[in-house]
Amino acid sequence: MSDSEPSDSTRPARPRFGEYANEKKPARPQFGEYASPEEQRAAIRVPATEDNESVPIESHGDEKKSSEDTARHHVHMPTNRQPKKPSAANNAPIVEARRRTDRFSTFLLLGVGLFSVISTAPSLLQLPQMLTQAYAQFGMGEYTNTSFGTTIGWTILIVYAGLWVAALLLSLRRLAARKRTWWVPFVVGVVANVIYLILLTVAMVNDPAFMQYVNGMNG
Template sequence: MSESRPRPQFGEYASPEEQRARIAEPIDEQRAEELGIAPVVPVERQPRQQQEPTLREQTREQAHEPGVMQPGAPTVAARRPVAGDRIATSILLGLGLVGLIVTMPGLLDLPGLIRPALVQMGVSGYSSDGLASAMGILALGLQIALWVGAIILSSRSLRAGRLTFWIPLVAGVAANLVVVICLAVAMGADPAFMEYVRSQQP
């Protein structure tokens, strides 16, 4: 059985409180007393402390709380190199410079350095002076390049606040290895020395 009255329009049977809440129209205290209902206050007019914070506000408040680390923010300790590391790096770079200065005369005259050593071993007549001179200059150039590279990399690493002492340490080991290889090539190319090596084999 259908009702004889027309179909209600939207909001026709709603209470005044529901209608005003729908259209966000406030109901003051005087009007609320007349209707016998509670006053309706829009959200934007509510006190700030009674409104629930939005997600952005919560994130901002949490980010500014003490002890909360910002993602991607570098720590203070990462920007400050350790004093002991700086001192060790400076000492190793200084030792590398001293070693470069000490070995420079011998590398510039590598044949004169090899010949007395072979005489003490009982080998005479070293004849690879040209190769020895080239190997000496090559070793000296590589040592200088390694030392300069160690200074540049160490300076950048210290400014970035990273551990640095290992850079001149590795450069020093590489420089000594270069000298040993160049010296071995210069001596191994001499026929008299190779004859001496073969004579020592059982």
């Protein structure tokens, strides 16, 4: 043994293998544990607040558990679904049936109006003779205001025909636009009959025989 080497009594004893393995080692600091609140917020991009508290950092396991809970919550969360509206394909037969019905009703009313114009045309062209026959049935004498009666007859016929043509054109336009149309000839027919009654009353009121009959009933 040389003089430079320390003796066995002065040399420190080497630790045995695994002698300090069971000793509690100091816990390793987590990432960002010793960082300042500003550094933590800058790392996770959270704006600073008045209270400079440290932002807790979730572990990987907590993040995974949180994502699983969120997914489970979304799966079991009831959704407010609105009732499905019937599609246009399902409504197509119903819509087509309504259009056929409307088309049939429209042409039927137009046909009735045309028949009314044609059937009343002869009597309107001879309105004084028609009124004379009506007077004879009620014992009112004879219709004497012939010229005025003839003018009223032509006026009624022209109004009749004009309204029917207007109803026909308007109905065809609405049918082409796939709009409800049956009410057009119906309303025009009502208006034509009201005009007919008004003009016929005017023709009778301006007749001296009719006024004499009315005064006799009142007297």
